[in-house]
Amino acid sequence: MSRTFLKMNGLGNDFVVIETLTQPFNPTAEDIRAIAKRPNSEKGEGGIGCDQVIAIDPPRAEGASAYVRFWNSDGEETGACGNGTRCVAWLLMQSGKKDAVAFDTVAGRLSGVMAGDKLVTVDMGQPGLAWDQIPLAEEMDTVGIELQVGPIDAPLVHTPGCVSMGNPHVVFFVEAPVDDAFATGTGSLVEHHPLFPEGVNVGFAHVAARDHIQLKVWERGAGLTAACGTGACAAQVAAVRRGLTDRVAKVEFESGALTIEWREADGHVIMTGPVTMEFVGKLPERAAA
Ligand SMILES: N[C@H](CCC[C@H](N)C(=O)O)C(=O)O
DSSP states (O other), X not given: OOEEEEEEEETTEEEEEEEOSSSOOOXXXXXXXXXXXXXXXXXXXXXXXXXXXXXXXXXXXXXXXXXEXXXXXXXOEESOOHHHHHHHXXXXXXXXXXXXXXXXXXTEEEEEEEEETTEEEEEOXXXXXXXXXXXXXXXXXXXXXXXXXXXXXXXXXXXXXXXXXXXXEEEEEOSSOOOHHHHHHHHHHHTTOTTOTTOOEEEEEEEEETTEEXXXXXXXXXXXXXXXXXXXXXXXXHHHHTTSSOSEEEEEETTEEEEEEEXXXXXXXXXXXXXXXXXXXXXXXXXXX
16 A cells, blocks of 8 residues: 655755554665665656655654654664654644644654744754763763874864764864765764764864854765754754854754754753755555555
């Protein structure tokens, strides 16, 4: 039986979103890869194409409108996806005709409110800052860990910050915004570094002002994406911890910007950004797992 999906994105970081109320969804890694594979028009192969697949399941606990699962395009499930969280919050508020919503994920309860037309604010909870929350393979000061890429005497990047937003992030601070080739070459080296037993999302953050970060992220399990919501949260938290930015900053990708606040009162990370609805489609038989 085929299945309807919604194609959405947050600043170009794109998703195939399915609901599982009427039809369970327990995909294999191969099923996910088939859905996420970018279509190749010449050869006519490929799937829908996306960075992540998102399932909106019925709620499992009081007070939640849903339980949400995320998979990267490599087929592996992940605990968090910031841009996807905004899209899910928007969908749930639209369908529930509400201006606020809460839902559960592997990483815990998240909540969202409408902040304008197709603009959503989500509370991403508190960051994990201890070495074993990232996690790292050994104890280190996560404000700036002992890691460098490139020649010993002239490293390309070094001493990054580490933050968990329900998923692992390492953030290198760079003198100027990096290009795709640099982020790909360096990010792909660090993604599976033994220091990160669960892998890691690799951010390259240029602090342009105390309220402005320019960011590029090589994502674990998805590679270079147009934007990364949890990456933006991680970069802002890592920057505040080093005294580089104030508590509220614009985190800018080439595709647009998010507003990130690491709230002083309760340590929660609040992200505001856009939601884009691309189209509605039908998953082919096999992929409709
Ligand atoms: N690649 C990430 C998941 C998606 C994160 C990103 N798309 C976001 O908006 O936060 C990971 O494996 O932890």
